[in-house]
Amino acid sequence: MASQNVLIVDAFNLTLSTEGLPNPSIYSIASQQKRPPVVPCGGYTNKKKIMLQNLETNAAAGARPNNCWVESIRASSPTHMKSITPSLLEEKRAWIIRHPSALDMFHEITEASKGKQIVMFLDYDGTLSPIVENPDRAFMSGKMRRAVRQLAKYFPTAIVTGRCRDKVYDFVKLAELYYAGSHGMDIKGPTKGLKYNQKSKVVNFQPASEFLPLIDKVYKVLVEKTKSTPGARVENNKFCISVHFRCVDEKKWNDLAQKVKEVVNEYPQLNWRQGRMVMEIRPKIEWDKGKALEFLLECLGFADCSSVFPVYIGDDTTDEDAFKILRKRGQGFGILVSKFPKKTSASYSLREPDEARIIF
Numbered sequence: 001m002a003s004q005n006v007l008i009v010d011a012f013n014l015t016l017s018t019e020g021l022p023n024p025s026i027y028s029i030a031s032q033q034k035r036p037p038v039v040p041c042g043g044y045t046n047k048k049k050i051m052l053q054n055l056e057t058n059a060a061a062g063a064r065p066n067n068c069w070v071e072s073i074r075a076s077s078p079t080h081m082k083s084i085t086p087s088l089l090e091e092k093r094a095w096i097i098r099h100p101s102a103l104d105m106f107h108e109i110t111e112a113s114k115g116k117q118i119v120m121f122l123d124y125d126g127t128l129s130p131i132v133e134n135p136d137r138a139f140m141s142g143k144m145r146r147a148v149r150q151l152a153k154y155f156p157t158a159i160v161t162g163r164c165r166d167k168v169y170d171f172v173k174l175a176e177l178y179y180a181g182s183h184g185m186d187i188k189g190p191t192k193g194l195k196y197n198q199k200s201k202v203v204n205f206q207p208a209s210e211f212l213p214l215i216d217k218v219y220k221v222l223v224e225k226t227k228s229t230p231g232a233r234v235e236n237n238k239f240c241i242s243v244h245f246r247c248v249d250e251k252k253w254n255d256l257a258q259k260v261k262e263v264v265n266e267y268p269q270l271n272w273r274q275g276r277m278v279m280e281i282r283p284k285i286e287w288d289k290g291k292a293l294e295f296l297l298e299c300l301g302f303a304d305c306s307s308v309f310p311v312y313i314g315d316d317t318t319d320e321d322a323f324k325i326l327r328k329r330g331q332g333f334g335i336l337v338s339k340f341p342k343k344t345s346a347s348y349s350l351r352e353p354d355e356a357r358i359i360f
């Protein structure tokens with residue numbers, strides 16, 4: 001383990017010298033990856049062996065922790081990478097030792113999953129698709145789609161996203177997956193290739209359906225209220241709403257946040273959380289991505305099962321709810337996709353969506 005950490009730190013320095021640009025060796029490894037040969041259905045052990053063959057080393061970079069709201073939004077922007085100080089560098093090194101790359105730790109991970117049923121949970125934005133300015137253009141690559149399709153042949157696989165379920169389906173286009181849209185408030189089972197558990201045939205769950213009219217109303221209010229802020233964008237995610245900051249001048253972030261908070265404060269049934277350059281407004285109910293993960297495990301018949309191994313890969317603050325659940329259950333592990341250190345309950349890290357594809 002110790003020698004592995006040294007390796008990570010060395011590679012980490014190399015990454016820093018490229019000012020946050022993708023590590024060229026990782027890119028070439030990713031592009032040289034060959035798809036594993038198709039193994040018979042149910043061949044989980046074979047699949048794990050193939051996944052092991054895909055292992056390569058890597059490193060992750062980091063960023064400054066944040067204390068206030070605007071700082072934390074700023075921290076989700078790569079531009080802050082410009083000011084790297086020695087203490088920041090030290091912090092980054094410490095972080096990667098605490099959350100090693102899942103690529104480096106793949107052997108340990110596969111050893112831990114031996115004899116257990118792996119269930120995959122995948123966030124969409126920033127995990128399966130790279131972050132882009134226009135949320136309507138956050139396409140998943142054909143390579144990523146093929147990798148997820150392949151994964152789902154061997155393990156029950158769910159997309160867990162803040163997006164509206166229909167919208168994420170339009171991006172992913174794989175009918176054999178489970179989909180948990182609107183931060184888990186809109187769950188639907190596969191419409192094709194069902195093979196894990198009969199119970200999952202009936203998966204269709206919307207714990208916040210009574211909030212639909214309210215969400216529609218508040219969406220319209222927010223569109224009106226934010227239209228004077230250049231670059232602001234409001235997205236209706238059916239059971240929740242996203243107000244995007246990514247294209248707003250940094251000087252206007254606070255103003256925009258105030259406007260949004262004023263609206264949300266008028267509706268005690270709603271609250272908001274911060275995501276990546278976005279404010280996520282949603283119903284105040286005890287439901288989140290972590291609860292959705294537990295719900296899906298139950299649907300699959302693994303509620304009280306000690307031999308299940310859930311793997312959750314995500315990049316955002318809302319994914320932390322799922323990472324926490326995995327820690328609490330003491331089952332499986334969480335993987336945070338991030339180039340920068342973030343406070344996280346995930347065990348491991350990956351730098352970018354392409355790396356997630358490698359471990360598939």
Ligand SMILES: O=P(O)(O)OC[C@H]1O[C@H](O[C@H]2O[C@H](CO)[C@@H](O)[C@H](O)[C@H]2O)[C@H](O)[C@@H](O)[C@@H]1O
Binds near residue numbers: 132133134242318
């Ligand atoms: O749970 P997720 O799948 O990660 O969805 C969370 C939000 O993702 C999207 O916004 C993020 O990605 C956009 C496209 O790359 C980017 O422009 C934006 O800044 C990010 O916050 C999506 O548009 C939101 O609706 C989701 O809630």
